[in-house]
Amino acid sequence: MSVRSIVSIIALAFTAYLAARGFAWSGGRVDQPWVIFLVLPLYLVVTWLWVLWGLRPRSGAAPARAVPGRDRTLPVWAGALAIGVAVVVPNAVFWAVDPDSRTQPFATWTIGGIGALMTIVMVRRRPIVAWVGLAAVAVSTILWIGLLPALSLGLVGSVVWVAAAQLLMAALDRAARDTRQLAELQQAASAWQASQAGRQRERRVQVQRALQAAGPILGRTIETGGNLRAAERLEARLAEGRLRDELRxxxxxxxxxxxxxxxxxxxxxxxxxxxxxxxxxxxxxxxxxxxxxxxxxxxxxxxxxxxxxxxxxxxxxxxxxxxxxxxxxxxxxxxxxxxxxxxxxxxxxx
The missing domain is CATH 3.30.565 (Heat Shock Protein 90)
Known part of the structure; x- marks a missing residue:
């Protein structure tokens, strides 16, 4: 099982837990329970769509190569769905719950739930959608329960989640760029080393040919102290010519x-x-x-x-x-x- 599959399972379980808190009505009153039964599945469908999109390649297709910044990014309509959920779910839940129960966990779960969704959206390379959705849930929550309760009941944590996700993705992109540059430098270094090795082999071959061409006549020249016969002088000139040819x-x-x-x-x-x-x-x-x-x-x-x-x-x-x-x-x-x-x-x- 891949790391991405494990992380996706954790995200599914965590968002399901957040949504399940919306059914824990003990200690409070819900005036319109049917609204809760409608918006919770809507939240889960859209959230799990963002989690599972592109998790498994099509049958018979090779896995797509990961590209920094474009790793199976969801289409625009999925971003519109995420923003729609960020607007509809908090407002619908707070409207369906009795005013005295709007600060209860079965109502305020929407803050953390939408924060988790926008964290997933950020990880899937849609930062604008993530911040717009987070702003939507922040405005809705503040209007329904006030600024201080919203901050104390999960809004700060949601902002921290999304911001941390953006910083993490930026760090991963930077690491991917550095890795790619390092690979290019390693390839260039390997090519340079191969070129140098080739030149060294070529020089060794040229030296061997030079020794084969000039070695015997040089030995004869040393042996006779330079007093070569006419035929030997001709061979010396020929050896010199062969040596120049090999070098030039x-x-x-x-x-x-x-x-x-x-x-x-x-x-x-x-x-x-x-x-x-x-x-x-x-x-x-x-x-x-x-x-x-x-x-x-x-x-x-x-x-x-x-x-x-x-x-x-x-x-x-x-x-x-x-x-x-x-x-x-x-x-x-x-x-x-x-x-x-x-x-x-x-x-x-x-």
């Missing part, structure tokens, strides 16, 4: 691209690869196609220098520039032998 453009690399880069360098081509962003939102199948096209371009390149750059442009993913001569500047347009652009794959529409 890892998203453009696969086994085929790595092989074509090494072949180009063995042909005497100086290759510079720069990943300057722009590939973050491209799916892996599209990256595979970009790498395949890059490998084809590298296979047929014959320029002295190749510059491979990723592009953040909306239409271009990668730009490959082939240059001749020794100039490092890009102002000499005559030295540009190759200019190829790999188009950015079209993103699927949302």
């Amino acid at each position: 453009g890892p998203r453009l690399l696969d086994d085929v691209v790595r092989a074509e880069l090494e072949n180009a360098r063995r042909r005497g081509i100086t290759v510079t690869m720069l990943d300057e962003g722009g590939l973050e939102g491209i799916a892996e199948p599209s990256l595979v196609e970009i790498r395949r096209e890059l490998a084809e371009i590298l296979q047929g390149a014959s320029s002295t220098r190749l510059i491979i750059r990723t592009s953040p442009h909306s239409d271009t993913a990668v730009t490959i520039v082939g240059r001749s001569g020794e100039s490092d500047g890009l102002s000499d347009e005559d030295s540009v032998e190759l200019w190829r652009e790999i188009a950015r794959p079209a993103q699927p529409s949302a």
Whole structure:
């Protein structure tokens, strides 16, 4: 049994007890008993409607997700019924009871009874209805028995109940907001930790590849004191190129691209690869196609220098520039032998 079910049972029992006090006529006189028999069931029906509404979901339906401030709030017509009961029940009871008996418990139960109803209304997220109904019973009681008797016979307690319910609901709403914010912060922290873990794994992979690429030639360099043969110097330059590729453009690399880069360098081509962003939102199948096209371009390149750059442009993913001569500047347009652009794959529409 849920907490809400237990609280609802307690509310049903308590309001039934308050209503039952209206039949304890010993020690007083009721001039119109039929009125009592009409208004007491009316009070119980409306009160229990507010208690039981939405307690059990419809058959076959999943329970609704609780939303702060909108947890199965009753409709407007139910609020009108509650206010109607707050107006009708006290006035009907005080009218039906003999004037000398209006301060007896079987008459003044209406103060606590309507106070309990308005406390339930407040808990069900209708604060305006609750305060209007409480004001209605307060005015009616004061008019029938006077201010001081009304205050001493339950009006103060009813006001305290409703006010405490409003403070409690405000505290619960604040706690729900804080819990939701904490959950969002925890999710953000988890995402950040996952991102950092991914970057650490990527760095470890890059370090391992760097050691695999440069480790042997570095060991040979140390062993010979830098006196490498021509073939070993070529391997050193190739190892340096592989290391730069892994650090500067890892998203453009696969086994085929790595092989074509090494072949180009063995042909005497100086290759510079720069990943300057722009590939973050491209799916892996599209990256595979970009790498395949890059490998084809590298296979047929014959320029002295190749510059491979990723592009953040909306239409271009990668730009490959082939240059001749020794100039490092890009102002000499005559030295540009190759200019190829790999188009950015079209993103699927949302």
